[in-house]
Amino acid sequence: MHAASAVPDFVLDPTTEWQECRQTIARFDGFLANTRMYGFTLVTVLLTANALVTTNPAVDRAAASIVVMALLLALFMIDNFYWALLLAAVGRAIEIEATATHISGVLSARAGLSHSTALVLTVYDLFVLVAAGIAFVAVLTTSPVAVGGLVALSAAVLVELAAMHAIYELVERPRSTFSKGFWKAMSRIRPAPDSSSVKGSA
16 A cells, blocks of 8 residues: 655646636637527527428427427526636636726626626527417417417426526526525435545555
């Protein structure tokens, strides 16, 4: 048995770390811009095609709308993944700057005042409602009206909107009552592993 060699503490120069934080912020800003630009373009094309191609049966148009809503949810989850990482980088940059009057703190405050994330959530909500509207019109204009289809569409829309707003709450307001309760419930379902079980052998 060999004793484990001591590993010296890794010390990073604050200026170097701050520069890396700013580069990371710029990188994730680019990821977010591209995700939203290409994602919204694709969703717009799909919704337009589904609305204009009226020769398809109502069930096909409703199914296409549900697929678009699923795509929107996946896009929203990717969007918030990058946003959460960007927030972490911004938070660390503000810690290094040690004041809210430097660039990271000022930009973060400006972004908060603009309510940009709430506006992005509203855009996603509108896309979901448009997709659902196309499906509802397709089902309601058929005879006889498929009541079961309307119920399924309504449930799909409510579940999607609830999921989006829950994700938004978890990312944007991690200290809210909902977020704390959610993570507390998750910790009960999947408790953290015991530290003693992950220790390596000497």
